Amino acid sequence: MQDKTMTFSIGGNREEDIKKIMSTVYAALQEKGYNPISQIVGYILSEDPTYITTHNNARSLIRRIDRDELLQVLVKSYLQA
Template structure:
């Protein structure tokens, strides 16, 4: 059953929505004086929503993004694909 590589794909519109949400969360964290990169990484690694401020509804927004899909989009962006 686990002898084949599974493929995973998300659409471009979904990636645009993730980027929009992530940008809003980043801005809210920065406005509150946090280091947005550290806070977002903490959230991604732990899935603990307390890493994200409630300012501008950022905590609710970040929870709309599937972490696996976000990681895939980030790796894809980093590698320039």
């Protein structure tokens, strides 16, 4: 049994890439008339890509992001705001 805390870190460029991808995905969902926040949360919780539209290649883009990476960037952004 391990009792040490694991650390996880994302480099600066990767974090910026994730933010750009998420902005693109958000805009694509909005353009198609979806509630972007609800759809993105559904995707994060289930990792089911059908929550994300294929419009503007959004589904392919979001699948380039590992869910752990995405959650780290989101939490970091929220806590720094």
